[in-house]
Amino acid sequence: MVLHRFRRAVRRARPAQPFTLERQPDALPKTGLFSEPVRVASVRALDPEARDDGYRVTFLVEVRDAEDKRCSDLAVEARVQGPDRERVVSGTTDLMGRIRFRMSGPAGAYAIEVRDVAAGGLTFDPAAAPVTTSTTVG
Numbered sequence: 001m002v003l004h005r006f007r008r009a010v011r012r013a014r015p016a017q018p019f020t021l022e023r024q025p026d027a028l029p030k031t032g033l034f035s036e037p038v039r040v041a042s043v044r045a046l047d048p049e050a051r052d053d054g055y056r057v058t059f060l061v062e063v064r065d066a067e068d069k070r071c072s073d074l075a076v077e078a079r080v081q082g083p084d085r086e087r088v089v090s091g092t093t094d095l096m097g098r099i100r101f102r103m104s105g106p107a108g109a110y111a112i113e114v115r116d117v118a119a120g121g122l123t124f125d126p127a128a129a130p131v132t133t134s135t136t137v138g
Contacts, residue, residue: 034065038074039128040114041097045135055137057082057110059101063093063117070097075119083108088115107138 041064049056061078063071074097077090082105093099101112111134117124 034069034071034074034122035067036065037123037125037128038063038065038071038117039125040117040131041068041129043112043114043130043133045110045112045133046100048135048137051104054104054106056102056104057135057137059110059112059133061093061099061101061112061114063097063099070095071117072097074117074122076114077116077119079113079115081109081111083110109134109136111135 041062043059043061046058046060049058059078059080061076063074063076065071072093072095074093075090076093076099077088078101079086079088080101080103082103084105085103087103089101091099091101103110112132114126114131
């Protein structure tokens with residue numbers, strides 16, 4: 001009985017406050033979080049993995065801003081080429097400002113070209129650092 005009265009008192013004590021839904025942080029512009037222009041700090045090919053049906057090649061891309069801070073949660077678009085196909089891929093950088101792009105296929109030449117960073121949300125300077133690299137496996 002006492003618990004029932006306590007619950008009723010707590011309900012009355014809460015004022016009815018209107019609430020508003022706020023946009024998710026990913027939907028907000030990135031301007032102001034990073035110093036523009038953002039740039040690709042490094043693009044490199046990691047050691048290929050041998051598989052039963054060929055190889056898996058991994059490219060590691062690191063994105064930094066003008067003050068050399070790591071840029072996390074930014075969209076990166078790249079063109080990855082292999083000996084038998086070519087794809088335009090995209091993804092989001094992790095907390096360290098890095099993203100990995102992978103392609104599997106037969107032995108041969110593999111290459112990557114970073115085409116855009118931040119999808120127009122920030123100024124991207126492709127001339128600030130190399131945005132391409134290649135490797136040959138097999």
